Amino acid sequence: MIAHSIFFYTFSIIAVISAIMVTVSKNTVHSVFFLILDFISISCLFIMIGAEFLGMIMLIVYVGAVAVLFLFVVMMLNVAQQKNQWFASQESSGHIPVGLIISTIIFFELIIVIGGWKYKPDLFDINNSLNTFNVSNTHALGQILYTDYIHVFQLSGMILLVAMIGAIVLTFRKREGVKKQSYLKQISRERSEGVQVLEVETNKGVKIDD
Amino acid sequence: MEYLNIVFQEIYKILFLLVPVLVSVAMIVWLDRRVWAFVQKRQGPNVVGPFGLLQSLADALKYIFKEIIIPSSSNKVIFILAPIVTMTLALVAWAVIPFSATQVLADINVGILYLFAVSSLGVYGIIMGGWASNSKYPFLGAIRSAAQMVSYEVSIGVIIINVLLCVGSLNLNDIVEAQKNLWFVIPLFPMFVIFFISALAETNRPPFDLPEAEAELVAGYQTEYSGMMYAMFWLGEYANILLMCAMGAILFLGGWMSPIEIYPFTLVPGAIWLILKILLLFVLFALVKAIVPRYRYDQLMRLGWKVFLPLSLTWVVMTASYLFYFNLLPTN
Known part of the structure; x- marks a missing residue:
């Protein structure tokens, strides 16, 4: 039990500190790396409470997604320039009051939601019966997700698909004058189209028409 | 005292796994260079030690x-x-590899997901x-490898789903047992x-070694590294x-299963079979390096997203419907 609590506190302290560092650190790329650390320690916490499937999915989906986030940071923001402009000058602090108001509202909303949370009375029974049925975490999750909650599950999938297509539509633009290689053209090329064999007479040369 | 005993036992087990892995990594580099050389009608490293076996050590x-x-x-x-x-990520993943029905460091329920997660984290070292x-x-x-590894991870994930459909479990030992x-x-x-x-693409091997394409990028993400740090990347x-x-x-x-379940073959320990199978696949890796030219970057992306992803997704649907209609879906 002691080892359990040692691990729990280590992971949770790392998670909290890195979550703070995500917002505090001045270099955006550092924030990205702290975000990864945060996700990893949270997935460790998931594994500790016995939700190994959720923990692994957390690692695969979120940490994998952060790699793309890193690319966005590097692509869209000029990190070196931003360090000079946003943080050195005092003028751009007009965002702070707005941000504070929004975050206070979200904070109180969360408190209201969590305070008024009512557990389903049979939830605890399910939790106990998992051991008696001898099914693993993953099986239990799959059995619930694809039977009772199939519509919600499919709906959330559709929402993600719409978001994905939306992001592609927003960022996709056709540019003129870009040289592109057509794959089909390249592999369907034959020797007779590309190479011409000529008899060359000595001292006369040959005329090639282009 | 009991606690310490358990800790020491675990450390002993971990060392017993990691030291052979590290030694075999050194040997595998030698094998890679030898196979590469033989395809090109060269000798390869053959000076240090018998057959050049100690080349990696040198x-x-x-x-x-x-x-x-x-x-x-x-x-x-x-940078450091x-x-x-x-x-670390490359070594940590070995914890769940089963060498026989009982010889596995951590026999966890979601072994295959763990392997997939750790291999998908590998991109961060490069980035x-x-x-x-x-x-x-x-x-x-780094940018190239981020795009490349993310793309090919998708198809690897879908392929794993194919196998899982036939097994009905995420445990690696169950996956091996299902191939009896x-x-x-x-x-x-x-x-x-x-x-x-x-x-090949996930490990940045030729013909997909664009992150370190020496003709275009010197040595890619390793350009600034030297000494032991370079060696660690390489390991x-x-x-x-x-x-x-x-x-x-x-x-x-079939993992540690012997190819034929007849008397003399079943005597050979499972670890030997697994190592032989790994070696077979590795020799294929080395042969590919020697005989295939490097892909162009857009071809690489096209192959990942427009060929492999639709193909493996279609195969998932086919496997699932086959198993469903012939009532072969594993239930437990």
């Missing part, structure tokens, strides 16, 4: 005594962390190294081929290659 010694240069404009913490991350170097070529290499009668390489052969090619890379081979052996070639 190389390691050289790397240890070289100076570690840290560029003055680099981001030092991340990058090779450590690469190597960190490339970004922290603060130099053009490493950065271009028929290795999955036979019913899922196209998936095995796609898995092999995706594994991590080869440990990752071995890991992908092990994954292929477990998913498709």
